[in-house]
Amino acid sequence: MTDATMEPDIAVTDPAQSPARQPRQPMPDKGMEVPQKPAHPVTEFARAFARNQSAILGLVLLIAMFALTFIGPFFYGVDPYEMVDMPFAPPGGDYAPLGTDYIGRDILAGIVTGGKATLAVGASAAFISVVIGILIGSIAGFFGGWIDAALMKVTEFFQILPALLLAMLLVSVFGAKLLTIILSIGIVSWPQTARLARAEFMRIRKLDYVAAARTAGAKNAYLIFAVILPAALPPLIVAAGLAVGSAILFEAGLSFLGLGDPNVMSWGLIIGQNRNYLLDAWWTVTLPGIAIFVTVLAISLVGDGINDALNPKLRRR
Amino acid sequence: MQPILSVRDLIVEVDTGSAVHRVLDGVSLDLYPGKTLGVVGESGCGKSMTALATMGLLPDRFRIAGGSIRLGDEELTTVKPNRLRQLRGNTISMIFQEPMTSLNPLLTVERQIAEVVELHQGKSATEAREIALETLRAVQIPSPEERLAAYPHELSGGMRQRVMIAIALACRPKVIIADEPTTALDVTVQAQIFGLLRDLQCNTDTAIMLITHDLGAVADMADEVAVFYAGKSIETGPVADILDHPAHPYTRGLMSCTPRLRLGAAARLPEAGTLGEIPGMVPPLGRFPKACRFAPRCPLADTRCTTEAPLPVAVGPNQSALCWHAKEEVYV
Amino acid sequence: MKTLLSKLASVVGLLFAVVALNFLLIQFAPGDPVEVIVGEMGGASEELVAQMRAEYGLDKPVLVQLAIYVGKIVTGDFGLSIYYNQPVLSLILQRLPATVLLMLASMTIAVVLGTFLGIFSARHPKGLLSHFVTLFSLAGYSAPVFWTGLMLLILFSSVWPIFPVSGMTSIRGVQGVFGYILDVAHHLVLPAVTLSSVYIALYSRLSRASMLDVLGADYIRTARAKGLSERQVIYGHALRNGIIPVVTMLGLQMGQLLAGATLVETVFNWPGLGRLAYESILRRDYPTLLAILFFSAVIVVVANLLTDLAYGKIDPRIGGRRKPAPRKTKEATQ
Numbered sequence: 001m002t003d004a005t006m007e008p009d010i011a012v013t014d015p016a017q018s019p020a021r022q023p024r025q026p027m028p029d030k031g032m033e034v035p036q037k038p039a040h041p042v043t044e045f046a047r048a049f050a051r052n053q054s055a056i057l058g059l060v061l062l063i064a065m066f067a068l069t070f071i072g073p074f075f076y077g078v079d080p081y082e083m084v085d086m087p088f089a090p091p092g093g094d095y096a097p098l099g100t101d102y103i104g105r106d107i108l109a110g111i112v113t114g115g116k117a118t119l120a121v122g123a124s125a126a127f128i129s130v131v132i133g134i135l136i137g138s139i140a141g142f143f144g145g146w147i148d149a150a151l152m153k154v155t156e157f158f159q160i161l162p163a164l165l166l167a168m169l170l171v172s173v174f175g176a177k178l179l180t181i182i183l184s185i186g187i188v189s190w191p192q193t194a195r196l197a198r199a200e201f202m203r204i205r206k207l208d209y210v211a212a213a214r215t216a217g218a219k220n221a222y223l224i225f226a227v228i229l230p231a232a233l234p235p236l237i238v239a240a241g242l243a244v245g246s247a248i249l250f251e252a253g254l255s256f257l258g259l260g261d262p263n264v265m266s267w268g269l270i271i272g273q274n275r276n277y278l279l280d281a282w283w284t285v286t287l288p289g290i291a292i293f294v295t296v297l298a299i300s301l302v303g304d305g306i307n308d309a310l311n312p313k314l315r316r317r
Numbered sequence: 318m319q320p321i322l323s324v325r326d327l328i329v330e331v332d333t334g335s336a337v338h339r340v341l342d343g344v345s346l347d348l349y350p351g352k353t354l355g356v357v358g359e360s361g362c363g364k365s366m367t368a369l370a371t372m373g374l375l376p377d378r379f380r381i382a383g384g385s386i387r388l389g390d391e392e393l394t395t396v397k398p399n400r401l402r403q404l405r406g407n408t409i410s411m412i413f414q415e416p417m418t419s420l421n422p423l424l425t426v427e428r429q430i431a432e433v434v435e436l437h438q439g440k441s442a443t444e445a446r447e448i449a450l451e452t453l454r455a456v457q458i459p460s461p462e463e464r465l466a467a468y469p470h471e472l473s474g475g476m477r478q479r480v481m482i483a484i485a486l487a488c489r490p491k492v493i494i495a496d497e498p499t500t501a502l503d504v505t506v507q508a509q510i511f512g513l514l515r516d517l518q519c520n521t522d523t524a525i526m527l528i529t530h531d532l533g534a535v536a537d538m539a540d541e542v543a544v545f546y547a548g549k550s551i552e553t554g555p556v557a558d559i560l561d562h563p564a565h566p567y568t569r570g571l572m573s574c575t576p577r578l579r580l581g582a583a584a585r586l587p588e589a590g591t592l593g594e595i596p597g598m599v600p601p602l603g604r605f606p607k608a609c610r611f612a613p614r615c616p617l618a619d620t621r622c623t624t625e626a627p628l629p630v631a632v633g634p635n636q637s638a639l640c641w642h643a644k645e646e647v648y649v
Numbered sequence: 650m651k652t653l654l655s656k657l658a659s660v661v662g663l664l665f666a667v668v669a670l671n672f673l674l675i676q677f678a679p680g681d682p683v684e685v686i687v688g689e690m691g692g693a694s695e696e697l698v699a700q701m702r703a704e705y706g707l708d709k710p711v712l713v714q715l716a717i718y719v720g721k722i723v724t725g726d727f728g729l730s731i732y733y734n735q736p737v738l739s740l741i742l743q744r745l746p747a748t749v750l751l752m753l754a755s756m757t758i759a760v761v762l763g764t765f766l767g768i769f770s771a772r773h774p775k776g777l778l779s780h781f782v783t784l785f786s787l788a789g790y791s792a793p794v795f796w797t798g799l800m801l802l803i804l805f806s807s808v809w810p811i812f813p814v815s816g817m818t819s820i821r822g823v824q825g826v827f828g829y830i831l832d833v834a835h836h837l838v839l840p841a842v843t844l845s846s847v848y849i850a851l852y853s854r855l856s857r858a859s860m861l862d863v864l865g866a867d868y869i870r871t872a873r874a875k876g877l878s879e880r881q882v883i884y885g886h887a888l889r890n891g892i893i894p895v896v897t898m899l900g901l902q903m904g905q906l907l908a909g910a911t912l913v914e915t916v917f918n919w920p921g922l923g924r925l926a927y928e929s930i931l932r933r934d935y936p937t938l939l940a941i942l943f944f945s946a947v948i949v950v951v952a953n954l955l956t957d958l959a960y961g962k963i964d965p966r967i968g969g970r971r972k973p974a975p976r977k978t979k980e981a982t983q
């Protein structure tokens with residue numbers, strides 16, 4: 001249903017009478033996908049992605065959030081820790097356009113500076129979880145047998161543990177420092193990636209070229225990381241992107257529970273610190289929440305877009 | 318005799334999004350009570366679409382664009398959806414090609430049969446169960462009481478097709494459309510299913526439309542034949558006549574592909590020197606030749622065949638073919 | 650039976666692993682647990698410290714300590730809550746029902762509403778509602794669940810105060826059992842709606858995809874060929890097949906659901922395990938926290954078992970509770 005719409009096409013009522021048309025491939029029995037000219041896979045991918053309106057919206061939102069976070073501070077240089085007005089000054093005031101928090105700090109400054117920590121925690125926690133996930137999943141999927149069974153038991157174990165509670169415990173035992181928070185999130189949220197990596201490895205290891213590499217004398221480590229992993233990467237990259245989104249939500253949740261690093265400004269932290277006063281100052285929790293929401297939404301839109309562009313068959317869903 | 322089901326000049330179109338194609342182009346058929354009409358043709362010729370159009374079950378993007386379908390004295394192309402639902406499964410029912418996937422995997426055999434009876438005959442659950450049991454016996458399923466409680470995955474392909482037949486039969490319909498009922502089954506089971514259909518027809522006055530791509534099955538089962546090619550019915554007539562003197566080159570080609578039919582008339586035909594295939598394949602939708610659709614594959618094609626669409630020609634008392642050279646060739 | 654036994658074995662194994670993990674956490678926590686506890690209590694006498702050390706068996710080899718710890722857990726001894734100064738077990742048993750109630754309510758809302766939206770948008774894939782479902786489902790799991798809760802809290806406490814925003818019962822007494830149930834239900838609305846928002850989103854998307862799949866299946870065509878009405882086709886034939894992926898997902902997500910419950914309980918002061926966890930963190934009440942972790946795992950495991958059972962009920966091909974019909978022999982003879 002793609003290129004076809006761009007082709008100037010007359011509605012042919014009687015095919016018998018229709019002028020000879022350029023040769024087409026025989027119609028598959030089900031589905032009416034018109035065969036497309038083969039294009040370079042990357043071009044093809046970009047085209048599919050660009051056709052997806054919501055993916056483009058996501059991309060725009062994502063760029064906007066990045067701009068806010070990384071360029072914003074240059075334009076809005078207010079110190080987020082400094083008292084600029086009386087506490088709970090509503091938005092639209094003279095000193096703080098988006099109002100102030102419970103000790104009179106500028107919310108806009110908090111949002112502009114807090115993005116860095118939020119994104120950093122999200123990205124590094126997601127990175128850790130994806131690395132663990134890929135390691136466990138690839139070894140399980142590659143070797144199969146008892147190794148697989150054992151690793152899957154471990155995965156299952158981490159899946160039944162409520163991740164947030166475990167992370168809460170870890171952070172409260174080892175202290176609410178940025179590094180602890182990142183590690184805790186990473187350690188509790190890898191099982192999904194592991195399952196995905198395992199499935200991909202199981203599929204790919206049976207392919208001919210892997211067997212060829214094996215007969216050519218490749219070692220297991222080489223097969224895993226140099227032969228199979230590159231082929232398994234596309235869906236894993238998408239998963240990694242989406243993991244950033246969930247890690248951001250995770251961090252926000254921890255901050256909300258008072259387990260955020262109090263020394264590092266982040267969106268979650270603003271919410272966590274002001275939540276007891278939200279009935280007096282709705283903006284203190286609403287606005288940073290919107291920042292989180294938009295960022296995660298943008299990430300999932302882009303992630304879905306990439307996924308769909310990689311699997312054109314599912315596009316119609 | 319009045320036909321119970323009469324299809325006239327049926328046109329079915331599909332909208333592919335970029336073009337509208339005719340899947341069926343002026344198909345006409347008649348089904349008589351107690352008789353079997355065999356519909357043959359290679360796959361992709363529009364046999365299933367004819368069946369689905371008749372049932373009012375065309376897939377999305379397909380629609381009836383012309384012609385008429387009369388069941389008894391009701392016009393199905395314009396009937397109200399509610400009335401159509403009353404007829405479906407009750408007066409006219411269908412057996413599908415894929416016994417493995419055509420039964421609901423989560424419901425017991427009993428439920429799937431009883432459901433039709435409850436729906437159309439307003440029977441209570443216990444009565445419906447009795448009827449389901451009877452029908453299972455009629456389709457010769459061993460230990461039918463046990464089977465009532467079975468789920469489809471516990472049955473073999475042949476058994477599942479028997480259950481499908483039981484569902485189709487449960488309300489004693491006037492017309493049964495069997496769309497390649499045995500294609501997915503192995504040869505012995507195939508013979509059993511055909512035998513079953515024949516027996517069932519003997520006891521009732523049911524008209525059967527048997528769709529198949531196997532002319533051999535038609536020879537065994539049918540009274541009348543309609544041969545389909547590329548969305549048209551290109552030859553129709555009594556089975557004996559057509560097998561004795563097929564008039565359309567495509568029909569002859571089909572016969573030459575069917576070893577046991579070559580012993581008779583087909584063996585005498587000039588182009589049937591070798592057992593084998595008709596060269597080429599059915600053109601895909603939208604790429605039908607302008608005039609005779611069979612021309613690219615036809616051994617007798619000449620210039621007229623590629624410039625002018627053939628018209629139906631009567632080649633016998635009840636036999637007609639859609640071919641410029643039909644008449645001459647038969648009497649060669 | 651065999652599968653049930655092996656399942657139970659695996660459950661026991663998993664729970665043992667949770668206990669071992671708890672033990673590990675105690676071992677690796679900075680400072681020895683008694684010091685931590687004593688520190689949190691604000692000091693204790695030498696005697697008490699010695700007594701606690703003996704109680705924890707800290708003078709013995711690690712494996713023996715683990716065995717002792719496991720033994721205690723098996724007998725239901727989770728120690729004493731530092732803050733509440735009562736057995737952790739009784740504390741948890743008080744809070745458990747509220748959490749289970751919240752989870753059940755949210756799940757029910759999410760499954761019913763999510764499937765319904767999914768079915769509807771599968772039937773009209775190009776319709777307005779379908780687009781709405783896509784949008785809503787993306788929004789639903791992009792918003793932090795506690796933030797959704799906070800937004801509802803603002804809305805329903807200052808703008809439109811028709812639902813209570815805190816606790817599980819009214820301070821004013823209510824009349825009779827029925828009044829009590831109604832009161833709790835009234836309090837349950839906001840927490841349950843908040844928690845379910847994430848899952849309504851997810852399930853509507855999931856069931857939409859699976860219903861689209863199912864509605865194209867051959868047996869749905871068969872059902873139509875029987876003359877069933879569209880409604881009978883959808884609810885009698887398609888729904889059960891379409892809901893299978895939802896049930897699978899349900900089982901996989903119990904851990905997440907519990908995490909969500911923790912946050913939601915904190916927002917709405919719902920007196921469940923999650924709220925208790927939050928309080929215990931504020932008070933550094935580690936014995937309680939560890940026990941909560943253990944019981945959460947129990948909830949998840951039990952919920953998983955239940956969804957497995959439900960799965961077997963819905964899909965006769967799974968679970969093997971029916972004896973397979975003798976097919977090979979029969980087939981050969983016919």
Ligand SMILES: Nc1ncnc2c1ncn2[C@@H]1O[C@H](COP(=O)(O)OP(=O)(O)O)[C@@H](O)[C@H]1O
Pocket residue numbers: 027028029030031032331340358359360361362363364365366367376601602
């Ligand atoms: N779901 C579908 N979408 C598009 N075209 C289809 C679909 N099903 C069948 N067709 C096309 O319709 C034509 C008739 O098909 P059908 O009636 O199934 O043939 P037969 O039953 O004779 O094998 C064929 O050209 C086929 O390619």
Ligand code: SF4
Pocket residue numbers: 565566567609610611612613615616617618619622627639640641642643
């Ligand atoms: S009309 Fe011509 S081309 Fe067509 S079938 Fe007859 S002889 Fe062949």
Ligand SMILES: [Mg+2]
Pocket residue numbers: 360361364365366496497
């Ligand atoms: Mg067919």
